[in-house]
Structures are given as C-alpha cells and as structure tokens.
Amino acid sequence: MGDLLDAVAVALKAGLGFQAIFFALLAIGINVQFGYAGLLNFGQIAFALLGGFGIAISVSQWGLPFWVGVIVGLVAAVVLALLLGLPTLRLRADYLAIATIATAEGLRLLFRSVSATPVTNGTRGLSAFNGDFIALAPWATNARYRLLGTSWSGGELWVAVVGWVVVVLACLLVFALMRSPWGRVLKSIREDEDAVRSLGKNVYVYKMQALVLGGILGALGGMVYAVGTGSAVPDQYQNANTFLAYAALILGGAARVLGPVIGSIVLLFILQFADTGLRLLIDNGIIPEGLLSATDVAQIRFVLVGIGLMLLLVFRPQGIFGDRREVMLDAR
Template identity: 50%
Template structure:
C-alpha cells in the first residue's frame, strides 16, 4: 500500500507536471513539425534562471515569468536563425550543444554573483512571493491517502498551479494542432519541399514552432525551480533524454501523450524502486545501487515499447511516418 501511495504521489507531483509541460513543448517541435530538438533542457534552464533571478532581485512574479519567457524566445530565435535549415541529426547535434552552452554558462565562476555558478540559486531566495499567494494553510494537508504541505516547495499549491498550466498548454496544443497553422506544421513534418512549393515560408513556420515549444520549456523550468531550486547540472543531457522518453512513451503528435508519458515514466520508476527495495536484499543491492538498477529496468521496458509499439501508448503509427 505504501508503494502505491508513493506512485500516486509521484504521478501528481509538480516535477511530473514540469516534465509533462516540457514534453508538450517538445511535441510542438517534433510531434507537429518534425524538428529533432535535443536542447529542451536549455530552454528549461533559461526559464529557471530568468524567473529566479528576477524575483530574487525584488521583481514581482509576473515580471519573473515574462523575463523567463523572453529569455526562451530570444534563445529560440538565436538558436533557430542559423540552424533551422539543417535537417535530422545535424539539428540534433547543434541543439544539444546549445543547451550544454547554457548549462556551462550558468556554472561559470564569472557569473557567480548572478547565477550562483555550480551551486545555483537556493529556493529560499525566490520562492517566498509565490508561497505567499497560496490559499492553502501553512501546514501538512491530507487529501485521501496523500499528505502534502499546503504551501511550501512540493505542495498542494504548486501542484494545483503546475497542473493548471499543463491543462492550459494542452488545450493550446489541441487548438493549434487543428488550426490551419498546425496543418502547415504537419505538412512540413511530412514533406517540407511540398509545403515550400505551395508558397509557404517553411523557415518562418519552423521558427514559430521552435519559439513556442521553447517558451513552454521555460514555463516547465519555473515549475521545476519552485519545487526545488535552480541548479544548472539538474538540466543536463539526461534531462533532455528523459523528456524525449516521456513524449515517445505517451505518443508523439498526440494531445495527451506527453501527460500520460510523464505520469507513466515517473510512476513506473517509483514503483520499480519500491518493489526492488522490498524484494532484493541489501547484500545483493544496497540503497545507492537501487536507483541505477531501477532506471535500467525502466529503460529495458522502454526499449521493448519502442520495438513493439514505436508510436507510443496513445500514438498513431501513421503520425510517425516522417518523410516516407
């Protein structure tokens, strides 16, 4: 029973909402447009820094959100301007390199007074104004089998805000994917030369998709930062790969695929970790070894999913027939 409660708690956690939101942004890039963006973690980190630094220096929450979004938009334009003419693996290489540049820039000792370098920015430096808006009591609150704090860090307040943002962005994706604009993006995904022959600016549409998806990544970074802190190494290469895993697990180019993928991935990880700690004695695997072992089992499961159902749980295989 304790394991199931832990799984349920992880399924609704703000961090799960943050990864679902980042995967929705990646769905604009890959699911709708076919862009192999491997730098979504860079957009998240910019959102984290933009919000945290603004609020830490005395700015209001709305300004912190605007700065985070503006940072992602500028980064998206600068990244897309020279790279969106690239295709396939070349775009993936450039975007993952750009995300690593953001991470190493945040770690730089030259920016220690601004970003905190490798130590990052403590949550207590920027969370206060958000927590003051909470309508929940400043204590532990039980809702069914789940007990969370009302206002602080991974709380009911942040959980409600995080999943509300996910719901709004899901609605936005649903509307845009069925609009003429969304149909052009899907046409680019299938055959951009055909779309270009119709007089559409493929480059412009790709830039719009990159910026919108990156802005959603920045929002995801804000939710992540409010649940923990700003730490550049938390947004390294594995984070981008996890976001891709969530998207492909739930189903690319689907409305609810990113949400289902995030819940399944993190819930499965907690379930496997809990079962392993119960069934495997300490003499075989100690506590420190359970985490990589759990990730290995989840990874093997995902490999089987990719082999036998590459379109994901909710996906349509025809939606992934790019450039056939």
C-alpha cells in the first residue's frame, strides 16, 4: 500500500513537473491553432526547438543575457510561423500540415548536423545557460524540499513555479481572446472559411495571427523544457512530442481553455503511474518476469496510454472538458 502511494506521488510529481508544463504550453499553442482556428500544425516541436535553442545559443555561444535569449527564441518562433504561413495559409489545410511536419524534422536534423556544430554543438547540444534564471529563485536551489510525498530540488521547484505561472498567463490570454469577437472569427474560420470571407473578414490575416500566437506558446514550452533539463540537445525535440501534445489536447478537450492544461497533467500522470506501477507489479512478482520484464515497461506504458485514448474516443470523444453535443454535430 505504501508502494502504491509512492507510485501516486511520483506520478503526481511528473504531472506537475516541467515536462507537464512543456506539453501544456505546446498543447495550448496547438489548441489556438487546431482547436479554435482549425489549422493543422503537425510541427509544433519546431517552435519549441527554436525557443529552447534561442536561449541556449544566445547565452552559451554568444554570451548574451538570459532574457535576451528569451526574446531571441520568441522572435525566431514568429519568423518561423510567418515563413510557414505565407505560402501555405492561402491553400487547403493539408498544405500547412505537410509543411510543418517537414519543417519540424528538417530543423532538428539541421541543428544536429555537423555543419551546424559551431553554433548548436551538434548532437551533444548546449548546456549551462540557465544559471541566470535559476539564480533568481527566492529559495536555496541546491537544497531539496519534500512536497506532496516526493522530493524536489530547489531549481526544479523554481522552474515549475515559473512555468505554471506562464501556463496560467497563457490560459488567461486564450480565455480573453476567445470570448472576444476576434475569437469568434477564429472559430468561424474553423467551421467554414468561405462563409467568413463572404462576410468581409480577412481570413488570411486571422489564420496568420493564430499560427504566430500558437508558435510563440510552443516556443515558451521549449524554453521551459530547456531550462528544466538544463541542456538543449536537438534529439530531445523529436516530433513525437507534437503528437503527445495533440493527445493531451484531445484528452483534455479541444477548443476549451483548460483542456490542454488538464490533458497534459493527466497524460504525464498516467504515463508515470503506468511506469512506476508496472515496475512495482513486476518487482512483487504479480506480473511474471516471463510475460513482461522491467526493460519493456518504458514501451508498454505508451501502449497502455494508447488503449486509454482509444477508450476515451469511444466513450467520451469530447475529452474531459468538451461539450458532447458539439462533437456529435456533423461538422458540415
């Protein structure tokens, strides 16, 4: 029983740690783009990569202050969004999907390539760029603190606190935007672009604004991740993360302000709980060693999450917060 409680505590830490913040920010960005505006951005991780490396390169390679690095990362994300949007947003939704998925993979390969090594340090990545930020913590960052049954280092705690503040601010921003006429236009574009055009709205501009806003949120997610791990390695930014963020969004409920946040917490909680729980069961001999070994757990937990998502789509397609009537409507 004590073991089970421990597993819950460890999972809770994962659900509240910087990785959950990372996915929450990615998913909030995707929510703006996909949930509200209907844009298929399958390369959200590219924005995160630019955010993370924006700080890492600025601080470690160019010797700039941390906050300048943040600005560099955000500007890079805006530029990427404009570059992706300019050619594709006049076309059907599929083209943005193709362009973003290719860009996400292409940027990661570029950042880890040999020719980029002088800037990005290739596959080994950059580190030691978050000192300025960690030093801002109002508590001792090298001490450890007991919280919710698990131990957090002061640095970890500081990143998590600031990260959640950013998440809350992002949610407030999305909330304010989506209840305004601007948000109404965005939701209408998701339903039918031509109808919105025929009513005198410049659809292209709105889609571009949504893409840029979502990209900025993605970059913030990447920054939290880079600062949380203390290093920026190109291969951390695999595009699978984009789809995990989509999973978090669907789980929480698309086009809902809190959907992506709760979705990310729950997703990370379940992933960690499945991991710890399965190891526990194997250690205690409840699952025979021949059926499942401890090394398989890392993979099996994703299978379990996949099954869970399938069950969710069957029994609660609207996610945790969604409106069932809305999902059941024939979209056209």
